[in-house]
Amino acid sequence: MLNLDAASDRLLEEVADLHKVPVGAFNIRANGKAVARNTTANIDIVQKEDGSGIDIKIAPGTKNESVHIPVVLTASGIKETVYNDFYIGEGADVVIVAGCGIDNCGPKDSEHDGIHRFYVGEGAKVKYVEKHYGSGEGTGKRILNPGTEVYMEADSYMEMEMVQIKGVDDTVRDTKAELKAGAKLIVRERLMTHGSQRAISNYRVDLNGEGCTCDVVSRSVARDDSYQKFDAILTGNAPCSGHTECDAIIMDNGKILAVPGLEANDVDAALVHEAAIGKIAGEQLIKLMTLGLTEQEAEEQIINGFLK
Amino acid sequence: MLELQHVSFEVNDEGNGKEILRDISLTIPDGALTVITGPNGGGKSTLAKLIAGIITPTSGKILFDGEDITTMSITDRAKKGIGFAFQQPVRFKGIQVFDLIKLATGEKLSSVDACKYLSAVGLCARDYINREVNASLSGGELKRIEIATVLAKASKLSVFDEPEAGIDLWSFQNLIEVFEDMRRTISDSSILIISHQERILNIADEIIVLKEGQLQYCGPKEEVLPKLNGTDSSIPGCGKGMLKKGEDQKC
Numbered sequence: 001m002l003n004l005d006a007a008s009d010r011l012l013e014e015v016a017d018l019h020k021v022p023v024g025a026f027n028i029r030a031n032g033k034a035v036a037r038n039t040t041a042n043i044d045i046v047q048k049e050d051g052s053g054i055d056i057k058i059a060p061g062t063k064n065e066s067v068h069i070p071v072v073l074t075a076s077g078i079k080e081t082v083y084n085d086f087y088i089g090e091g092a093d094v095v096i097v098a099g100c101g102i103d104n105c106g107p108k109d110s111e112h113d114g115i116h117r118f119y120v121g122e123g124a125k126v127k128y129v130e131k132h133y134g135s136g137e138g139t140g141k142r143i144l145n146p147g148t149e150v151y152m153e154a155d156s157y158m159e160m161e162m163v164q165i166k167g168v169d170d171t172v173r174d175t176k177a178e179l180k181a182g183a184k185l186i187v188r189e190r191l192m193t194h195g196s197q198r199a200i201s202n203y204r205v206d207l208n209g210e211g212c213t214c215d216v217v218s219r220s221v222a223r224d225d226s227y228q229k230f231d232a233i234l235t236g237n238a239p240c241s242g243h244t245e246c247d248a249i250i251m252d253n254g255k256i257l258a259v260p261g262l263e264a265n266d267v268d269a270a271l272v273h274e275a276a277i278g279k280i281a282g283e284q285l286i287k288l289m290t291l292g293l294t295e296q297e298a299e300e301q302i303i304n305g306f307l308k
Numbered sequence: 309m310l311e312l313q314h315v316s317f318e319v320n321d322e323g324n325g326k327e328i329l330r331d332i333s334l335t336i337p338d339g340a341l342t343v344i345t346g347p348n349g350g351g352k353s354t355l356a357k358l359i360a361g362i363i364t365p366t367s368g369k370i371l372f373d374g375e376d377i378t379t380m381s382i383t384d385r386a387k388k389g390i391g392f393a394f395q396q397p398v399r400f401k402g403i404q405v406f407d408l409i410k411l412a413t414g415e416k417l418s419s420v421d422a423c424k425y426l427s428a429v430g431l432c433a434r435d436y437i438n439r440e441v442n443a444s445l446s447g448g449e450l451k452r453i454e455i456a457t458v459l460a461k462a463s464k465l466s467v468f469d470e471p472e473a474g475i476d477l478w479s480f481q482n483l484i485e486v487f488e489d490m491r492r493t494i495s496d497s498s499i500l501i502i503s504h505q506e507r508i509l510n511i512a513d514e515i516i517v518l519k520e521g522q523l524q525y526c527g528p529k530e531e532v533l534p535k536l537n538g539t540d541s542s543i544p545g546c547g548k549g550m551l552k553k554g555e556d557q558k559c
Contacts, residue, residue: 288411
């Protein structure tokens with residue numbers, strides 16, 4: 001497709017479902033360099049002057065277009081921080097697919113810290129999908145530290161799907177959002193850690209405008225000796241509604257810490273936090289075993305369903 | 309054919325052994341619909357769990373088609389042909405009705421075939437096939453889906469633990485029809501239903517009555533049913549689900 005190596009092609013498929021050159025605007029980054037880029041009449045992608053990343057400019061009113069900006073690392077020992085800024089024009093309706101895959105077969109750590117800032121214009125609608133994936137047998141760690149900032153103008157809508165199912169050794173995800181009147185932010189996070197992995201997920205959402213809403217739901221599984229922390233703070237500064245939820249399964253010696261944080265600074269702010277952590281319910285295993293599955297097969301089915 | 313030989317089950321109740329089932333010996337024949345009934349707390353559900361392998365007897369033996377399955381795992385019993393419908397169905401986040409039915413059949417299944425099982429339990433298949441088996445479903449809906457999974461598994465012995473519990477009055481007739489259909493096509497397999505409902509007792513070939521952990525009666529419906537009337541194991545005449553549409557409740 002893009003004359004990359006086989007490992008890169010496989011990673012692109014994992015993180016961005018790309019089997020071929022994508023339709024629409026895209027910027028594909030491999031081992032620290034942009035290897036392919038395409039812009040459309042409505043979506044421009046330009047290199048930042050200081051070379052620290054790219055600006056993605058989506059014209060007001062752009063409808064049914066998509067932007068793919070996947071990143072792959074296949075060389076061991078790369079450490080990079082990239083700043084990508086998205087300017088989404090008023091009334092636009094677009095899908096943005098990011099995601100990072102690291103294949104580390106060497107002894108050195110590979111790390112990609114992608115900082116994404118979204119400026120979502122009035123009435124604009126964005127669906128953002130971000131997948132993280134790691135592979136490779138090397139002793140070097142695969143590290144991803146995504147930072148996401150979302151600035152939502154009045155009546156804008158953003159849906160974020162963030163997935164990290166396999167192979168990332170260490171991740172600290174920081175997500176911050178500020179919402180103006182009538183804006184709506186939906187976050188769906190799915191996370192699985194295994195081995196001795198560590199994943200920290202921090203959310204800070206400021207609900208600043210009247211009638212804005214936010215719903216952050218994290219479903220996660222911690223296996224083996226892995227550790228996860230889910231720390232979500234909602235601040236209601238206006239009549240608004242907000243909900244966060246951490247729904248987690250622990251297995252083996254997995255550990256999970258959920259830290260609920262709600263701050264209401266307006267009498268009409270309605271904020272809710274839910275958190276549930278526990279092992280797979282015994283009766284769920286028994287039900288699937290009465291259908292003929294072994295305990296291990298039943299566990300896999302339950303986890304796959306939970307993270308679907 | 310399932311055979312229980314001198315099966316007892318004890319639990320530890322604050323340091324003292326409490327007997328839930330005492331020396332039960334009985335046979336669930338092939339080609340028949342058997343109903344286990346009796347007062348609450350008599351050990352019916354415990355017996356069903358012993359058959360499915362969820363619990364193991366303190367003493368005694370369970371034989372399935374002549375093979376001793378007393379210590380066999382739930383999975384192996386399921387593979388040998390024992391199906392079990394829970395009294396309180398389990399919820400799963402993320403697993404869809406279709407997934408569960410597919411797992412039950414143990415093979416690749418088209419959604420059209422899966423829908424067949426949902427229709428059989430009176431659910432509009434199109435509305436349910438892609439639903440998650442989670443808390444968004446009502447108790448009655450879950451119960452029907454539970455029964456559908458056991459239908460889909462097509463076991464040699466299908467055990468239903470109080471299938472009527474949680475099913476509304478108007479759907480109860482459908483449920484009876486599901487069991488009558490199963491009974492018609494039973495051939496060499498068998499159905500075991502734990503129930504308090506007279507209408508389910510009426511479609512039984514064999515009836516077993518358990519009371520205070522012991523076998524009280526066991527035999528063909530024609531013999532056992534008359535014995536139940538007038539005893540404290542009998543089913544009150546105004547039991548739920550027995551009223552016809554428009555009929556007044558007189559008690």
